[in-house]
Amino acid sequence: MVLAPGYAPLSFTPPEPGSYALPAMGSAADGAVIDSDGNSAQLHDFLGGKPTVLSFIFTTCDDVNGCPLATYVMRSVQDALQADPATANKARLVSFSFDPVFDTPDVIDAYGSQFRAGEFDWQFLTTEGATTLDPILNAYGQWVIRDYDENGEYMGTMSHILRVFLIDESRQIRNIYSTSFLHADTVANDVRSLLMEAAAEPSADTGS
Amino acid sequence: MIIRGFFSALIALAVLVQPTSADETCMSPYMAKIVGQEDYVYIWTLGLEGVGDGEDKLVTVDVNPDSETYAQVIHSISMGGRHEAHHSGLTDDRRFLWASGLDTSKIFIFDVHTDPAAPKLHRTIDDFVEKTGGVVGPHTNYALPGRMLITGLSNNRDHGGRTGMAEYTNGGDFITSVWMPTDDNLQGAEKSGSFADGYGYDARALPRRNVLVTSSFTGWNNYMMNLGKMMGDAEAMKRFGNTVVIWDLHSRKPKKILDVPGAPLEIRCAWGSRSNYCFTTTALTSKVWLIYEDEAGEWQAKAVADIGDASKIPLPVDISISADDNHLWINTWNDGLTRLYDISDPFAPKQIMEEQIGEQVNMVSQSWDGERVYFTSSLLANWDKTSASEGNDLQYFKLYKWDGNSLTPEFNLDFVELGLGAPHQMRFGAHALYGGMTAQSPSGLVTTPPAH
Numbered sequence: 001m002v003l004a005p006g007y008a009p010l011s012f013t014p015p016e017p018g019s020y021a022l023p024a025m026g027s028a029a030d031g032a033v034i035d036s037d038g039n040s041a042q043l044h045d046f047l048g049g050k051p052t053v054l055s056f057i058f059t060t061c062d063d064v065n066g067c068p069l070a071t072y073v074m075r076s077v078q079d080a081l082q083a084d085p086a087t088a089n090k091a092r093l094v095s096f097s098f099d100p101v102f103d104t105p106d107v108i109d110a111y112g113s114q115f116r117a118g119e120f121d122w123q124f125l126t127t128e129g130a131t132t133l134d135p136i137l138n139a140y141g142q143w144v145i146r147d148y149d150e151n152g153e154y155m156g157t158m159s160h161i162l163r164v165f166l167i168d169e170s171r172q173i174r175n176i177y178s179t180s181f182l183h184a185d186t187v188a189n190d191v192r193s194l195l196m197e198a199a200a201e202p203s204a205d206t207g208s
Numbered sequence: 209m210i211i212r213g214f215f216s217a218l219i220a221l222a223v224l225v226q227p228t229s230a231d232e233t234c235m236s237p238y239m240a241k242i243v244g245q246e247d248y249v250y251i252w253t254l255g256l257e258g259v260g261d262g263e264d265k266l267v268t269v270d271v272n273p274d275s276e277t278y279a280q281v282i283h284s285i286s287m288g289g290r291h292e293a294h295h296s297g298l299t300d301d302r303r304f305l306w307a308s309g310l311d312t313s314k315i316f317i318f319d320v321h322t323d324p325a326a327p328k329l330h331r332t333i334d335d336f337v338e339k340t341g342g343v344v345g346p347h348t349n350y351a352l353p354g355r356m357l358i359t360g361l362s363n364n365r366d367h368g369g370r371t372g373m374a375e376y377t378n379g380g381d382f383i384t385s386v387w388m389p390t391d392d393n394l395q396g397a398e399k400s401g402s403f404a405d406g407y408g409y410d411a412r413a414l415p416r417r418n419v420l421v422t423s424s425f426t427g428w429n430n431y432m433m434n435l436g437k438m439m440g441d442a443e444a445m446k447r448f449g450n451t452v453v454i455w456d457l458h459s460r461k462p463k464k465i466l467d468v469p470g471a472p473l474e475i476r477c478a479w480g481s482r483s484n485y486c487f488t489t490t491a492l493t494s495k496v497w498l499i500y501e502d503e504a505g506e507w508q509a510k511a512v513a514d515i516g517d518a519s520k521i522p523l524p525v526d527i528s529i530s531a532d533d534n535h536l537w538i539n540t541w542n543d544g545l546t547r548l549y550d551i552s553d554p555f556a557p558k559q560i561m562e563e564q565i566g567e568q569v570n571m572v573s574q575s576w577d578g579e580r581v582y583f584t585s586s587l588l589a590n591w592d593k594t595s596a597s598e599g600n601d602l603q604y605f606k607l608y609k610w611d612g613n614s615l616t617p618e619f620n621l622d623f624v625e626l627g628l629g630a631p632h633q634m635r636f637g638a639h640a641l642y643g644g645m646t647a648q649s650p651s652g653l654v655t656t657p658p659a660h
Contacts, residue, residue: 002481005416012418020459023384025355025377098651130653137650141301141354141378145643146652158652161301163354176354178300180415186458 004065006073010185017192022174028054028167029139032132033096033125036109043096043136046123048171051194052092053077053187055164056142058099059111065179070164071095074122075115076184081191082117091191093122098137098144098160100127140165168194243576247272248282248324248637251605252307253629254586255290260627264293266307266318266327267628268637269605269621271580279607279619281626283326287316292432292589296633297349299356299378302641304330306356307633308346310588311432313337315346315358317380322647324637331380337364340385343372344428348410354378357420359408362427369407369427369447388422389453389462397453401467407449412475412486413457419507420457421486421499423472424449435591448492452499454507466509468497475499476529476536478554483533485554491525494518496538496549496557513557515547516540525587526571530578539569541587544600546572546615563615566604567596573634574610581608581615585623586630603630 005011030044046052053074061067074093081087095112097103103111103126112124127133137143142163147155164182166175175190249271255263268283287293291309298305303321308314315333322328336346336358345361355378360371372387389397390406397404407424414421425431426448430438438444450469453462470493477486485500496513515538516522522540529536529551536549536557544566549557571584583606586592596602603623608615623631639645647656 011416014418015456015459015461020456020461021384023375025383026379026381100651101653130649130651133651134649134654143301143303143642143648143650144652145648146655148646148655152646152655152657165354178353181353181458 001064004069004179004182006069006179006183010183014186014189017189018196020193022166022168022190022193022197024168024172024174025176026173028165028171028173029136031127031136031139033127033136034105036105036112036124036126038105041125043125044171046092046094046125047167049169050090050092050121051169051191052094052167053164053191054094054096054140054167056096056098056137056140056160058097058158059103059107060099066160066162069179069182070162071115073164073182073184073187075117077188077191078115078117078120078122080184080188082120087188087192087195089121090195091121093120095122095124096136097124097126098133098142099158100129100133166190166194169198241576242636242638242641244638244640245272245274246575246580246636246638247275247640249573249582249605250296250305250318250320250327250635250637251584251631252293252296252633252635253623253631254293254589255286256589256603256624256629259624259629261286262629263287263289264291264309265629266296266305266316267605267623267631268325268327270325271582271607279621281621281628284628285318285327285329287314287329290589294588294632295347295349296635297356298351298635300351300353301378302637304378305635306349306358308349308358310345310347310361310428313344313346315349315380320637321642324639324642333376333380336374339382340372340374343374343385343387345371345431346374347408347425350411350413352413355383357411359411359422361408361425361431362429367428369405369424369430369449371406371408371427373408373411373422384460386460388424389465394465395462397462398464400464403450403467403469404465405449405451407451409449409471409473410475410488412477414477414484414486415457416481417484417501418457419501420455420460421475421477422453422455423468423475423488424451424453425471425473425491431588432590435588452488452497452509454499464507466499466507468499468509469493470495472497473525474527476527478529478533479531480533483554487527487529487536487551487554487557489515489524489527489538491523494522494524494540496536498554500554510555512555513549513559515559516543516545525569528572528574528581530574531576535578537572537574537581539565539572539583541568541570544569546581546583561614563608564600565606567600567602568593571632571634573636575636579610580618581610582606582634583608584631584634586632589630592630605631605634 057067292311296307343360409425470490
């Protein structure tokens with residue numbers, strides 16, 4: 001097994017935060033979700049206001065280069081941002097389960113508690129089921145292939161394309177990462193770039 | 209990466225972190241791959257006047273030997289006219305196939321996931337030139353995570369070779385565009401030699417090195433001109449690209465411009481986790497070039513082999529690298545030969561075999577395991593030959609079996625006899641990519657069995 005690049009030190013010098021553009025790729029979609037406390041909410045309640053990194057996972061994924069990679073990278077991003085007073089508590093992470101059957105609020109709460117550092121804004125979300133989940137997955141281009149036997153019985157395994165989304169304070173998608181290019185250093189730099197961008201924008205209050 | 213499931217035997221999970229295989233060997237490293245038997249080949253086909261409806265079309269051929277319709281054209285969808293159909297590319301999730309026209313600059317987005325046996329038109333991009341600020345001739349449709357990178361060949365100001373690249377969401381919404389670096393606007397790139405022509409053609413990414421590599425061809429004035437007329441025009445023959453550009457993949461900024469004289473065309477990068485190099489071939493000078501990262505971390509270009517006798521203008525076109533990075537198929541359009549090179553030493557490629565495929569040959573696509581090699585014939589409407597010598601095929605789609613030593617013909621479809629046109633880019637499809645024959649909702653929780 002060859003581990004994804006995200007598990008190792010970055011093998012190149014990334015461009016400096018703020019030295020490049022992150023063009024908007026469209027609005028991040030909304031939908032009905034359930035948080036880890038079991039409360040009904042909207043996905044947009046957890047997007048906007050600050051840069052957010054959103055990944056789609058399922059807690060029983062055992063492919064080291066899949067969901068565990070996404071969670072590993074997000075934890076590393078959390079740690080990197082929290083270690084810098086300039087970026088601490090200025091971003092959010094959202095891990096969204098696409099397995100509502102197994103990933104109940106209790107399950108994702110227990111899962112998330114392993115990774116969330118203190119009171120850092122890292123949300124773990126699930127859904128009621130296909131009715132609310134399917135529109136969200138469709139909007140984010142996330143399709144899951146579940147394995148069914150010849151009798152139509154679910155075999156307990158599924159496949160999906162790993163995608164992690166960077167969403168800005170206005171709920172615009174600004175980058176999408178897949179396994180080849182998912183690394184905490186580049187994701188954290190992109191978050192820093194968005195924070196620098198927001199800091200540079202004229203304030204509405206001052207009218208400047 | 210596709211995270212594994214039952215279908216992992218049929219679909220490749222990791223493009224990304226381990227060597228994989230497919231023309232499958234030649235696509236974006238962000239994409240899912242078919243590791244088993246492909247079911248279909250989608251062939252983007254140029255319309256020919258007097259042949260069938262004369263329109264550009266996407267043709268679907270059944271290539272699964274277990275199928276009742278094996279080796280048959282099972283579907284075709286025409287695009288209402290001739291657009292100079294050339295290249296196509298799949299989105300990273302392989303749900304959509306983008307196919308573009310070099311003349312009209314239209315891009316057709318086909319849904320290939322709802323029914324892989326019968327692609328349907330999902331969307332047409334008809335404002336590419338306007339949105340990109342004047343890029344003409346969308347060429348390579350290359351998958352990046354959740355989006356498509358489209359390289360251009362020309363521009364709407366002088367229809368010469370200066371051009372740019374654009375990015376679109378997988379759904380077909382414009383994101384951004386960038387122009388290739390030129391002498392008067394290097395955009396921070398290092399001009400390492402004599403050229404900074406601003407021309408474009410192909411693009412390939414090496415994510416673990418944060419590098420995007422682009423090549424350079426020629427503009428609309430040339431590629432839409434009759435070949436004989438162009439070759440007799442000394443001024444036109446000066447207007448070909450001579451550069452390969454190395455870009456910072458994350459920032460999309462050009463870093464270095466390399467001299468690769470003679471129109472470097474297709475780029476294929478090695479898959480090995482420590483193989484920081486790519487190959488290209490030059491159409492006019494008939495050479496294999498190695499684009500590589502040296503020990504100091506600098507990207508360089510070096511001519512490493514000849515392709516045939518350059519004085520006879522064999523005209524290298526499509527190339528295909530094997531999964532293990534040991535072999536490179538190189539087609540020479542003008543003499544209709546496919547040539548296999550041993551590239552186990554990338555600095556010293558050696559031709560080890562050649563085979564006559566047809567009167568002309570352009571594209572080559574390998575299956576995941578390299579055992580099946582497909583060929584098509586068409587290059588450009590105004591360049592293609594119009595007659596064939598005795599025993600040679602003119603416009604065809606052919607499958608050969610490759611056993612490591614020789615090519616054995618499997619089937620041959622004459623696209624003129626079938627009333628289709630001139631076949632060009634091939635892309636593979638498989639039901640396994642989408643969960644088999646049973647349709648699933650995005651979550652996979654709702655399933656719809658096949659109608660039959």
